[in-house]
Amino acid sequence: MKRMLKLLTAAALVGGIWTAQASAETIKFSVAAEPYPPFASKTASGKWEGFEVDLIKVICEHLKPSKCDIKETAWDGIIPALTSKKIDVIFASMSITEDRKKTIDFSIPYYTTPAAIAARKDSSIGVTAESVKGKVIGVQTATIHENYAKKYFGDVATIKIYNTQDEANADLAAGRIDAAIADSAALDPFIAETKTVELKGFYPKNDPIFGDGVGAGIRKGDKLKGRIDDAIRAIYTDGTYATLEKKYFKYDVGTPPK
Numbered sequence: 525m526k527r528m529l530k531l532l533t534a535a536a537l538v539g540g541i542w543t544a545q546a547s548a549e550t551i552k553f554s555v556a557a558e559p560y561p562p563f564a565s566k567t568a569s570g571k572w573e574g575f576e577v578d579l580i581k582v583i584c585e586h587l588k589p590s591k592c593d594i595k596e597t598a599w600d601g602i603i604p605a606l607t608s609k610k611i612d613v614i615f616a617s618m619s620i621t622e623d624r625k626k627t628i629d630f631s632i633p634y635y636t637t638p639a640a641i642a643a644r645k646d647s648s649i650g651v652t653a654e655s656v657k658g659k660v661i662g663v664q665t666a667t668i669h670e671n672y673a674k675k676y677f678g679d680v681a682t683i684k685i686y687n688t689q690d691e692a693n694a695d696l697a698a699g700r701i702d703a704a705i706a707d708s709a710a711l712d713p714f715i716a717e718t719k720t721v722e723l724k725g726f727y728p729k730n731d732p733i734f735g736d737g738v739g740a741g742i743r744k745g746d747k748l749k750g751r752i753d754d755a756i757r758a759i760y761t762d763g764t765y766a767t768l769e770k771k772y773f774k775y776d777v778g779t780p781p782k
Contacts, residue, residue, distance in 0.1 A: 549590055550591040550592070551587060551589045551593070551748070552610075552612045553580045553592060553593065553594050553595065553611070553612070554594075554595040554596065554597045554602060554605065554615065555572060555576060555577065555580075555597075556596070556597065556599040556602060557598045558690070559689075559690055560574075561574060561710070561713050562574055562575055563575050563576045563710065564576045564577050572594055575768065575772040575773075579759075579768065580592065580594060582759050583755040587751055587752070595610075595611050599616070599666060600665060600666045600687075602614055602618075602741075603741065606628060607628065612746075612748060613741065613748065613752065614628070614740060614742075616741075617707065618630075618738060619668045619735040620633060620736040620739045621732075621733070621735035621736075622735070624735075627744075628743060629741075629743065629746065629749050630739035630741060631749060631753050632779075633737030633738055633781075634739060634756050634765075636738065636777065636779040637707055637709040637777050638726040638727060638728075639668070639705060639708065639727045639734060640706070640707075640724075640725065641656075641661075641705050642696065642705075642724065643696070643703040643721065643722070644696075644720055644722075645722050647703070647724070649724050653680050656677050656680065656703060658681065659703060660700075660701040660703075661682070662692035662696060662703070662704040662705075663685060663686065663692065664689045664692060664706065665686065665687055667706075668733055668735065669705045669706050670683070672733045684701055689704075689706055692706070693711075696721060697718045697721060703724070737779045740752050760778065760780070760781055766778070
């Protein structure tokens with residue numbers, strides 16, 4: 525009898541330890557340190573806000589860890605931060621591409637918006653190589669937009685690389701470059717603010733460079749992928765996603781989950 529009690533007590537202790545460990549789970553989501561409105565940017569008080577920040581919060585409600593942290597990591601070091609376990613999830617408008625899938629896994633897409641080229645309103649620049657011949661095009665470093673510009677326009681235009689999209693936008697507004705290629709939704713706030721720049725055209729979504737929409741980056745083989753996939757499906761189904769996107773966009777950016 526005493527032996528049985530000891531075994532039961534030991535089992536209870538082990539179970540208690542496992543429960544405590546599970547309940548102590550902290551999931552570290554990371555946005556890019558560089559501002560990228562309306563997806564993620566800091567307020568004057570240093571608080572992160574934006575569409576992706578709101579999505580992180582509702583996804584965490586479904587994951588139910590003891591804590592969700594929102595970190596910030598420089599864009600060009602965000603994949604190494606994930607693979608070295610400094611963060612657990614990249615949630616920073618990262619497009620799902622075949623090249624990136626060699627290093628990390630992705631959740632199902634949580635938004636899809638087309639790439640676009642922006643230029644001053646009096647410019648004749650468009651989406652074709654001929655229209656940007658001899659021009660200077662600004663793009664953010666380590667992005668699909670940099671890859672696209674280099675591939676299709678590198679022989680006819682000067683491609684200027686910026687650490688942040690804000691820097692490219694500022695140079696475009698000041699006339700130091702002729703155009704900028706970026707995500708159309710990310711260009712919208714800049715265009716609304718400057719009033720001297722407009723979108724000159726969109727690029728085809730089906731180009732392999734643009735990938736399969738934007739997803740959460742997760743370490744290879746991490747079971748967190750399945751949990752995040754389920755959470756994304758849930759917020760589509762219960763209407764939470766539609767409510768959030770209306771807060772930031774005048775059009776649908778969602779990618780129906782498969």
